[in-house]
Amino acid sequence: MIEPAELAVVVLAGGEGRRIGGGKPLRKLGGETLIDRALRKARRWSPYVAVALRAETHLGAVDADRLSDDSDVAGPLAGVAAALRYAKKAGRAALLTxxxxxxxxxxxxxxxxxxxxxxxxxxxxxxxxxxxxxCALWKVEALANLAGYVASGRRSLRGFAAEIGFRVAEWPSEPIDPFFNVNTAEELAQAEAWLARRNADPVG
Incomplete structure (x- = not known):
């Protein structure tokens, strides 16, 4: 079994965030930027923490290693490619994204x-x-399969996971889906309302 000490954690922040008007990692939820919130969570799991982002992304002062998304790859797979290389260089057995x-x-x-x-x-x-x-745990040896997958013209992160073989861990989606994704101003407002409710009633 992989030990927690063998993990690297990388926060994927390479999306353009067009639907929210850009600068999504710096949007605030509960007075904290989304990127800082993600990094705070990541540090609970590993001291090896980094952020993967496009070269043109501006985050300001962020206390984490910065990785450049693979320019030859589109979408989230670009961040995972950079993250897997980071984890391998750090001598970690697995990568959590x-x-x-x-x-x-x-x-x-x-x-x-x-x-x-x-x-x-x-x-x-x-x-x-x-x-x-x-939101996945990748064994670092998956990196060996990445070049061939990209060379075939495929770019889907889901497809890459299927190509190399994955298992699934399921979480309940009620009362709040833990994997709720913020893409718009309306979704950020919904997350703010959920957070306020949770803070007011942490047991519920």
Whole structure:
């Protein structure tokens, strides 16, 4: 079994955020930027923490290593490619990825995916019957399969996980989907309302 000490965690922040008007990682939820919230969660799981982003992304002062998304790859797979290289260079056995715009990722994400992965290459989070390949635990040896996958013209992160073999860990989607994704101003407002409700009634 992969030990928690063998993990690197990378926050994926390479999206342009057009639907929210740009600058999504710096949008605030509960007075904290989405990127800072994600990094705070990531540091609970590993001291090896980085942010993967496009070269033109501006985050200001962020206390984490910065990785440039692979310019030859589109979408979230570009961030995972850079993240896998980071984890390998750091001598970690596995990589946990989370996106900066999923503010309610569960505290037990790392521990449950570590248990689930077994002899598979990837363990992917799911909720409400939908898988979330951006919230996944990747064995570092998956990097060996990446060049061939990209060379074939494919760019889907879900497709890459399927190519190398994945297992799924499911979380309940009620009362709040822990993998709720913030893409618009309306969704950020919804997340703010949920957060206020949770803070007012942390047990409920």
């Amino acid at each position: 989370i996106p900066c715009d999923t503010p309610f990722v569960p505290d037990d994400l790392a521990s449950r995916l570590v248990i689930e992965i077994g002899d598979a290459a990837v363990a992917v989070a799911a909720s409400g019957g939908e898988i979330h390949p951006v």
